[in-house]
Amino acid sequence: MYKYDQYDQQMVDTRVAEFRDQVRRRLDGALTEDQFRPLRLQNGLYLQLHAYMLRVAIPYGTLDSRQMTKLGDIADRYDRGYGHFTTRQNIQYNWIKLEETPDLLAELASVEMHAIQTSGNCIRNISSDQYAGAAADEIVDPRPYAELLRQWSSFHPEFLNLPRKFKIAVIASDTDRAAMKLHDIGMQIVRNAAGEIGARFFVGGGMGRTPMIAPMIREFVPLDQFITYSEACLRVYNRCGRRDNKYKARIKILVHELGKEEYTRQVEEEFAHLLQQGIEPPLAEIERIKTFFVDPPFEAGASDELDLSDPDFRLWVERNCHAHKAPGYIIATVSLKPAGGIPGDATSDQIRLMAQLAKEYSFDELRVTHAQNIVFPHVRKADLYTLWKALDAADLGTANLDTVGDIIACPGLDYCSLANARSIPVAQKISERFGSAEKQAEIGELKLKISGCINACGHHHAGHIGILGVDRKGVENYQLLLGGCEGADTSLGQITGPGFDENGIVDAVETATQVYLAYRQEGERFLDTYRRIGMAPFKEALYG
């Protein structure tokens, strides 16, 4: 875990003071709401349908028990006793009072946390692989590079007023667990033929109205140049990105309109120029950061034995656990998607319980996933049953990771002022319809993602099944998409045809799963069958 030094601490403390001053000027009328809006957004504070919403940054989704406990306490003190974990590995509180926000931020700063740039047209929270430092398939831990990017992007004076928001993900394995190619910049840390570590750059991916998969613009950027290269990518975007139409302002549109070759040419030209400017931190800085991400003291010779005689536990291990790089250890994911629940929500008691359990059983470390779940990255197999019992007693033992019940959903019209339709009730109905363990086991891996509007915060383009809520003449209507996927084989979902009403979309999802079950061949997931047989049989069953 990264620890702040005096400088990092001073930066977040200064931000609290700055924001306190901005709130004072807003409350005494020196700032109008129009003037205040971009300022509060750069601090993650939205004005939603019913109240202010605050988005707190969890850099690359990693936090310790002290921080997690604080998130629970904040939910009690400033909200209504719960928080909502988001698809950017952050947490949101939905019932915040403006005048209390500076104190809330000061509490966050006391545990090395903040809400800096969690919204607004700037570089947002850097996301990463939730299994970083624990998975066997990564070449290095990507988080030191994410932390270096966090520092570089925080209050970067040139890039605080970009054409539009800007999202960066960093991974270090071929298995992409962070939807890297659907980011404004996706970086994959790789090793070149000479054995050196560097970064592969993908630029111009995204979801929203114009979903695009980021093309690779550079195979290998040496590690002592990767901040400079990032700065070149951003400068070309800041200077040339469209500002005449907010729906065409993301970097994906610039890369698309210029063409990958021309965008790359301009970046390379800027890069050559910036290399002369001395803006790159020394390698000693990345080495310093790396020391915070060394392996915890795994017990040598820890047993790989797991007693799976409890069938519910067995199911949870099979569904929610992932292989760890250290013998005798395992990665466990807590599903925040109980049947009928609100995806990503946790109560303050659940948040504090997870904190306490992480301290006891996971070397004091937790991760938030972009699928809105919580990971215990380093659990000794000998402790796994005890951990699961404690989680299960708090309604945190649901065994449905990556199944149809593990739904990603945006807050939708229940909270969000941009949404056209509600997402949460649809997610709840689907998770109830498919709530039984037998049904989920029969269907297997099926990633279902719901957005309440075309901005795609619920990643519907990347769902094996995607659902997009739209407003049709004042009535909520839900489009169905099939075949989306994030990861190494990223693809974008295709709309099946006319939309459905709220109950109709739940039926439509069931129909799609029935087509899959009827057509699937040995070993095929829903996505594999769809890719093999195409849209036609699904269309026939849905509309025929």
Next chain:
Amino acid sequence: MVEVQFRFRDDEVVGDPALMVDAFLTQTNATAVHIEPGDDARALLPFLDGLQLIEVSFPSWTDGRGYSSARVLREAGYTGELRAVGDVVIDMLSHLRRCGFDAFAPEHGLNEADAQAAFKRWDNVYQATGDDRSPIWAKRHG
């Protein structure tokens, strides 16, 4: 003409009217030029030696192109006055300074005490941006 409210230079204020970039490119002996957000600051690079004032316009402070224009000019060695004009707000003052601006002419005068506090807000910075400030990584590693 809008008054310069804050200036971090000791030389005389340039009183010449600033030409628009297109006009300047036909009048390159002029000493003052005015850049709008859509203008390419790089068009001025051959003429920087003769320029004493470059005004960068912010029709809205949330249009960030002027920040890149400033850095492009400073990185190319421009040492004359770089003046931010238009919708210049308190909360961007220190960031504008970091990008190379050394004069500020807000269309609506700013509260003096709030502005001075804003200029001094950040004791430390994370990036090297070509100004004279030492980034945190440099302080960490001597």
